[in-house]
Amino acid sequence: MTLITSDFTRPAPVATHARGSTITAEGGEASIDACSGAISCNVGHCHPHVLAQTIAQLKRTDFVYRTQLTSAPIEELAQRLCARLGYAGALFANSGSEAIEAAVRSARLHWALQGRPEKSRILSRSISYHGSTELTLSLSGHAPRRRDAGIHDTGPIVPTPYPLRRPGHMTLREYGTACAQALEDEILRIGAGNIAAFLVEPIVGASGAAMVPPEGYWPQVRAICDRHDVLLIADEVLTGLGRTGAWLAQDHFDLKADIVALGKGLNGGYAPISCVLLSGPVLDVLRRQETGLRLGHTHANHPVSAACANAVLDVIEDEDLVARASCEGTRFGQALRDACKGIGMVAEIRGCGFLWGVELSLPDHSRAPFPAQFAMASKLVKAASTAGLIVYPASGFIDRRAGDAIILAPPLNTPSAVLDVICSRVADVLAACDATTLMQEKAYA
Numbered sequence: 001m002t003l004i005t006s007d008f009t010r011p012a013p014v015a016t017h018a019r020g021s022t023i024t025a026e027g028g029e030a031s032i033d034a035c036s037g038a039i040s041c042n043v044g045h046c047h048p049h050v051l052a053q054t055i056a057q058l059k060r061t062d063f064v065y066r067t068q069l070t071s072a073p074i075e076e077l078a079q080r081l082c083a084r085l086g087y088a089g090a091l092f093a094n095s096g097s098e099a100i101e102a103a104v105r106s107a108r109l110h111w112a113l114q115g116r117p118e119k120s121r122i123l124s125r126s127i128s129y130h131g132s133t134e135l136t137l138s139l140s141g142h143a144p145r146r147r148d149a150g151i152h153d154t155g156p157i158v159p160t161p162y163p164l165r166r167p168g169h170m171t172l173r174e175y176g177t178a179c180a181q182a183l184e185d186e187i188l189r190i191g192a193g194n195i196a197a198f199l200v201e202p203i204v205g206a207s208g209a210a211m212v213p214p215e216g217y218w219p220q221v222r223a224i225c226d227r228h229d230v231l232l233i234a235d236e237v238l239t240g241l242g243r244t245g246a247w248l249a250q251d252h253f254d255l256k257a258d259i260v261a262l263g264k265g266l267n268g269g270y271a272p273i274s275c276v277l278l279s280g281p282v283l284d285v286l287r288r289q290e291t292g293l294r295l296g297h298t299h300a301n302h303p304v305s306a307a308c309a310n311a312v313l314d315v316i317e318d319e320d321l322v323a324r325a326s327c328e329g330t331r332f333g334q335a336l337r338d339a340c341k342g343i344g345m346v347a348e349i350r351g352c353g354f355l356w357g358v359e360l361s362l363p364d365h366s367r368a369p370f371p372a373q374f375a376m377a378s379k380l381v382k383a384a385s386t387a388g389l390i391v392y393p394a395s396g397f398i399d400r401r402a403g404d405a406i407i408l409a410p411p412l413n414t415p416s417a418v419l420d421v422i423c424s425r426v427a428d429v430l431a432a433c434d435a436t437t438l439m440q441e442k443a444y445a
């Protein structure tokens with residue numbers, strides 16, 4: 001009898017204590033959580049306000065079923081998110097994957113209710129991750145995860161801008177335009193009459209290690225979508241609510257998607273809850289369905305998760321964490337670049353706010369990727385863990401196989417001194433790694 005995990009060869013250490021930006025495992029020292037778990041614990045671990053509010057709600061009502069009763073915390077959460085982020089309606093689910101499924105169904109229904117049910121296809125991009133259900137994985141470009149699920153390997157083909165590896169003859173702006181043009185080409189090829197929406201991460205999170213597109217890309221994409229009656233769905237499950245130094249990553253580009261999905265940053269890692277935000281025009285159409293939206297899961301609108309999310313929002317507001325992520329995040333990124341200067345294995349450090357990717361390459365300063373079979377990202381994660389630093393791996397973003405990076409995404413209230421320790425430990429780990437020896441080590445999943 002065993003707990004089934006993603007790795008039968010190495011049982012995970014048992015966590016015994018988590019506070020702020022640190023986690024302690026049985027028999028070990030405290031490690032710095034430099035990636036907020038799965039880039040979700042945005043306000044740190046065991047924040048007293050979140051704990052107090054969650055426990056208080058549990059004592060009032062545990063669960064009420066959304067078709068029978070509503071609750072004060074879920075009503076408050078919907079109001080706050082819509083007011084803060086500029087949307088007209090909010091619906092809730094439990095995970096990011098479910099939110100993306102609900103966003104897709106909302107987009108399709110939006111067209112069906114206008115007598116255009118054939119407008120149902122969803123376009124998405126080559127470097128992307130939208131969830132682990134069959135639908136969301138099939139819309140994700142992340143090939144290793146698709147392969148594991150037995151979903152065939154071709155995947156979405158609208159290119160995700162990947163500035164580091166753009167064709168040498170193109171300026172950043174030209175490259176952004178070419179990537180936007182590829183979307184329009186694809187819409188024309190399939191026929192706009194068959195397409196409901198374009199699903200995107202405004203800044204690519206885990207699948208591309210904090211890829212920020214060139215300036216000018218998003219305005220062009222928005223215009224193309226408008227021109228062809230294609231809704232834009234922003235997957236802000238990872239980037240939403242402060243992670244990138246703005247309330248939403250789309251805000252960096254003055255972009256406004258028609259539908260937005262939130263998840264990790266909304267629940268802060270405390271209790272599962274995710275959200276879909278609908279713009280006024282989309283909601284107006286969906287209101288024509290008199291029965292309301294039949295999208296719910298049993299535990300959607302859970303009062304305890306909602307109380308938790310309200311408390312996470314309180315902390316983000318009270319501690320001014322969006323502004324902090326912007327300002328201190330810029331300093332953190334620069335400190336990271338300074339600390340890693342001259343390390344041959346570092347191809348690029350990219351990102352913004354509290355979301356940074358360190359892309360790894362062969363240690364000869366050529367920036368050529370490691371062959372995929374060496375699983376270098378996982379090995380670096382392991383080396384960092386031995387040095388008391390929890391970081392997040394990214395891989396498979398080059399030609400659907402290669403590409404290795406580690407992601408640094410600490411809680412938004414991580415003290416500045418701890419951010420400095422993260423930078424120096426990352427640099428020490430990378431500098432101490434002998435790439436040739438690492439390549440020969442057995443590769444784990």
Ligand SMILES: Cc1ncc(COP(=O)(O)O)c(C=O)c1O
Nearest residue numbers: 095096097129130131205237238
């Ligand atoms: C951008 C993005 N979308 C969707 C998801 C899926 O969220 P969940 O794992 O909560 O289902 C993730 C998870 O990593 C994500 O990063």
